[in-house]
Amino acid sequence: MSAPTTxxxxxxxxxxxxxxxxxxxxxxRRLLRPAAAAASGLLLYASFPPRPLWWLxxxxxAVLGLALYGRRARAGLGLGYLAGLGYLLPxxxxxxxxxxxxxxxxxxxxxxxxxxxxxxxIAYVSRLPLGPLWGAxxxxxxxxxxxxxxxxxxxxxxxxxxxxxxxxxxxxxxxGTPLLGFAVVLCGFGLGELVxxxxxxxxxxxxxxxxxxxxAVAPVAxxxxxxxLVSNSAQDGTATxxxxxxxxxxxxLDFATQRRAVLDHHVKETLKLAADVxxxxxxxxxxxxxxxxxxxxxxxxxxxxxxxxxxxxxAIKAPLSVGAVVTPDNGxxxxxxxxxxxxxxxxxVDTYNKRQLQxxxxxxxxxxFFRLFSSDVDLVRKDFVPGHKAADFxxxxxxxxxxxxxxxxxxxxxxxxxxxxxxxxxxxxxxxTFDRSEMTYQQLAMSRVRxxxxxxxxxxxxxxxxxxxxxxxxSIAQKTKMFTADALVADVPKRSSQTPATRMGTLPEWLxxxxxxxxxxxxxxxxxxxxxxxxxxx
Numbered sequence: 441m442s443a444p445t446t447x448x449x450x451x452x453x454x455x456x457x458x459x460x461x462x463x464x465x466x467x468x469r470r471l472l473r474p475a476a477a478a479a480s481g482l483l484l485y486a487s488f489p490p491r492p493l494w495w496l497x498x499x500x501x502a503v504l505g506l507a508l509y510g511r512r513a514r515a516g517l518g519l520g521y522l523a524g525l526g527y528l529l530p531x532x533x534x535x536x537x538x539x540x541x542x543x544x545x546x547x548x549x550x551x552x553x554x555x556x557x558x559x560x561x562i563a564y565v566s567r568l569p570l571g572p573l574w575g576a577x578x579x580x581x582x583x584x585x586x587x588x589x590x591x592x593x594x595x596x597x598x599x600x601x602x603x604x605x606x607x608x609x610x611x612x613x614x615x616g617t618p619l620l621g622f623a624v625v626l627c628g629f630g631l632g633e634l635v636x637x638x639x640x641x642x643x644x645x646x647x648x649x650x651x652x653x654x655x656a657v658a659p660v661a662x663x664x665x666x667x668x669l670v671s672n673s674a675q676d677g678t679a680t681x682x683x684x685x686x687x688x689x690x691x692x693l694d695f696a697t698q699r700r701a702v703l704d705h706h707v708k709e710t711l712k713l714a715a716d717v718x719x720x721x722x723x724x725x726x727x728x729x730x731x732x733x734x735x736x737x738x739x740x741x742x743x744x745x746x747x748x749x750x751x752x753x754x755a756i757k758a759p760l761s762v763g764a765v766v767t768p769d770n771g772x773x774x775x776x777x778x779x780x781x782x783x784x785x786x787x788x789v790d791t792y793n794k795r796q797l798q799x800x801x802x803x804x805x806x807x808x809f810f811r812l813f814s815s816d817v818d819l820v821r822k823d824f825v826p827g828h829k830a831a832d833f834x835x836x837x838x839x840x841x842x843x844x845x846x847x848x849x850x851x852x853x854x855x856x857x858x859x860x861x862x863x864x865x866x867x868x869x870x871x872x873t874f875d876r877s878e879m880t881y882q883q884l885a886m887s888r889v890r891x892x893x894x895x896x897x898x899x900x901x902x903x904x905x906x907x908x909x910x911x912x913x914x915s916i917a918q919k920t921k922m923f924t925a926d927a928l929v930a931d932v933p934k935r936s937s938q939t940p941a942t943r944m945g946t947l948p949e950w951l952x953x954x955x956x957x958x959x960x961x962x963x964x965x966x967x968x969x970x971x972x973x974x975x976x977x978x
Contacts, residue, residue: 473519474507474522476503476504476506476507477503477504477507477519477520477522477523477559478522478523478525479526480500480501480503480504480527481500481504481522481523481524481527482526482527482530483496483497483500483503484496484497484500484501484523484527484599484602485526485527485528487500487602488531488597488601488602488878488882489602489604489878489881489882489885490878490881492605494603494606494608495606497624498624498627498628498631499628500628501624501625501628501629501631501632502628502629503632504562504628504629504632505562505572505575505629505631505632505633506636507523508520508562508563508566508575509571509633509636510563510567512563513561513564515563516560516561516562516563517556517557517559517560518556519559520559521553521555521559524548524552524553524555524559525552527552527555527597528548528551528552528555528597529544529545529548531548531596531597532547532548532551532597534874535547537873537874537875537877538873538875539814539816539819542816547594551586551594551597554582554586555582557582558578558582561575561578561582561956561960562575562578564960564963565578565959565960565962567963568962568963568966570651570655572626572630572632572633572652572655572656573626573655573959574955574956574958574962575625575959576625576626576629577952577955577956577959578956578959579599579621579625580622580625580956581952581953581957583618584618584949584952584953586598587850587851591799591805592796594849595849595850595851596849598849599620600612600617600618600620600624600889601882601885601886601889602624602885603620603624604884604885604888604889605888605914605915606663607660607663607664608620608623608624608627609663609670609892609914610667610669610670610892611659611666612889612892612893612941613666613669613670613892613894613939614662614666614669614939614940614941615941615944615948615949616851616855616941616944616948616949617893618851618948618952619948620889623662623663624659626655626659627655627656627659627660629655630655630656630657630658630659631656633652633655634652634653637649637652669895670892670912670913670914671895671913671935672912672913672933673935674933674935675933675937676863676934676936677934678931678932678933678934679835679837679863679864679932680724680726680931680932681728681864681909681929681930681931681932682727682729682756682758682927682929683729683899683901683907683908683927683929684706684710684713684729684730684731684734684927685709685731685901685903685907685920685926685927685928686702686706686708686709686730686731686734686925687705687903687904687905687924687925687926688701688702688872688904688923689701699735699737700737702733702734702736702903703734703735703736703745703748703749704748705925706731706752707748707749707751709925709926710730710752710755710756710760710927711751711752711756712927713728713756713927713929714756714757717756722929723931724757724758725756725758726758726835726836726837727758727759727835727836727838728753728756728758728759728760729760729761729868729899730760730868730901731763731868731869731870731901731902732763732777732779732868733764733765733870734763735749735762735765736765737764737765738764738765738766738767739762739764739780739788740766741770741771746787749762749782750787753783753784754784756784758784758835758836759783759835759836760781760782761781761782761833761835761840761842761866761868762779762780763777763779763844763868764779764780765777765778766778766780766791775824776794776824777793777794777824778791778827779791779793779833779842779844781834781835790833790834791831792827792830792833792842792844793826793827793828794824794845794846795826795827795828795829795830795853796846796847796850796853797824797825797826797846800820801820802823802824803820803823803825804820804823830856830859830860831860832860832861832862838864839861839863840863840899841857841858841862841865841866841896842866842868843857843865843866843867843890844867844868845867845868845883847867848867848887848890849883851946852946854890854893854894855942855945858894858896859938859942861936863896863934863935863936864896864899865890865891865894865898866898866900866901867883867887867890867899867900869883869900869901869903870902870904871883871903871905872903872904876922876923880904880905880922881906884900887900887908887910888915888916889914891910891911891912891913892912892914893939894939894941894942895937895939895942896912897909897910897912897934897935898910904923905921905923905924906922907919907920907926907928909928909930909932911933912935
């Protein structure tokens, strides 16, 4: 019986691969870019607070840039949407804490459409010379649109808000959040281009590799160059500021039913601080800041609420900024989310009405339409109305600019208060309805970026935490724990100079939008010429 024959080594090498293996490889190649796009979104989410992983953002954009390079705009649209879902689904999960997954999934799905458009634009301009530069501008242009539409925009999750520390942060003082975000995206796309060129050319000395390296390194160098704009010096002296975190009896959407208890908590914590001051255990504050919704009982209509707040102001012997819900016309008008400046001798002397209201939270757009999808729209029983002007408070000689909660996400809302003369920024907030989610840390990161952007100390009094004292360089001097009653007292630098970002306003953003438009226009021109040349050749 003869031994079975075995193929030679050469026949093994020449034999075609199994059909199944070829299909697997083909499927893997098809899934590689979608998987990379989704992974880039997850990496970008992971770069956001409370994780101190700001450096992951450039890595995320390097991966996204590699996934989008050379794709058609239509493919970029789909890849961008996957990146948007990977990013925004985990980032915005807090929006469904009390109302279920519907609003969370809907918001993430809609906002991811903007990232899809960015993906299409980035893919479209990716083959241009200096492709990362045009692509980064496209991303910022789409962020500019997302900050304005629909319903006044939703800037939450701008790339800049994930950079409350790190090498890029000083650029906020140069060109605000648009330039800061642009630097992060450009660095990431430059890294991706460097990897792609290195893999294709395998020669470090090639001009295209060196160009990619410059695009990756230039934003980092610019961040270091901008460091002299960041300062904690007290240009106008210091103020001793107290932040009161009264806490709430229970977290959740029934916060509104606890209105009296919430007011009592903030009065109690203020009286406790006053006793500590009298006993020498705490320093006498020059001014005191309460959070948003610390008095949801209108003190103009309820004498007992008025008396409680007045008692607290007199006890602490300092002007007090109170976050209240006020209903004009003896309760017949539409409610206002109002900050009231309360003088210990004169009572209420000035007000600031929140200008950027939160849709679906403080007012319900298209109520009858959205009721078709959820009866939760009626949790907003009466629509708030917005204020219309900036208003800094003169608190014992210190100019304090209130930026109420959601407004901190909007460039113009913060900039207006600084230009109106604020020496210190206050961001009174109420996060009681978001449980122990990452929302409060994401919002705190915004305030840290705003501190550097405008070179101002930022005070963040929050009903349930995290309350914080933020230095002008974005670092945190003091902070509280979540869902605890507490008070912070700190000496805070007062500053009056304006950064380039403050002075230039929206100019850097519009320049980047113009750059994006130029890249898209250049690509369109090249495409038309190429098609014309093909037709003439045929």
